[in-house]
Amino acid sequence: MITYQEPSRNFIKIKRNMTITVERIRFSEIRVIRHLYRSSSEKLKQDFNSPTIFTNRKWLLFTYLSHTPIRKILPARVHVFVAKSGGEIVGFCYITEKGNQRNLGIMVKEGYQGKGIGDKLMNTALVGMEDVTLSVMYSNERAKSLYRKYGFKTENVIEYMRKK
Numbered sequence: 001m002i003t004y005q006e007p008s009r010n011f012i013k014i015k016r017n018m019t020i021t022v023e024r025i026r027f028s029e030i031r032v033i034r035h036l037y038r039s040s041s042e043k044l045k046q047d048f049n050s051p052t053i054f055t056n057r058k059w060l061l062f063t064y065l066s067h068t069p070i071r072k073i074l075p076a077r078v079h080v081f082v083a084k085s086g087g088e089i090v091g092f093c094y095i096t097e098k099g100n101q102r103n104l105g106i107m108v109k110e111g112y113q114g115k116g117i118g119d120k121l122m123n124t125a126l127v128g129m130e131d132v133t134l135s136v137m138y139s140n141e142r143a144k145s146l147y148r149k150y151g152f153k154t155e156n157v158i159e160y161m162r163k164k
Helices: 027-038 042-048 057-065 069-073 117-125 141-149
Strands: 011-015 018-024 076-085 088-098 101-108
Touching: 018 117, 027 057, 027 076, 027 088, 042 101, 057 076, 057 088, 076 117, 088 117, 101 117, 117 141
Parallel strands: none
Antiparallel strands: 011 018, 018 076, 076 088, 088 101
């Protein structure tokens, strides 16, 4: 098991005048991250590889209800964090939690990748979390490098096949 430490600050400097903040998502921002996902390139969607909270109605409902007082009685919860630059959401990270299973998904907007935003999102989302799993495209070396930095190790390799 991996133990994560509380991040010391909730912001990072990316460039001279660009500050990125990471915080828990607000209820009204759920539609914004759905739009961020839907408006992304097909390559980024393929690299993201885990759109559970956008494509599965049950998980979308849990995402909304996880931000209400009802969250205490839900059979599953969704913890979502967003990275913002100047008020604009430029990335997000979520952990779905059902029983002892925790699955992570993370996406950083095109043009903002490779600037430490994914690192900051992971650092915030994984605080207090143990036994978290994720899936990643085999060819996505940048993401795999980030995940290894946080102690993730490959357990299985799944091959997807398609006939057109």
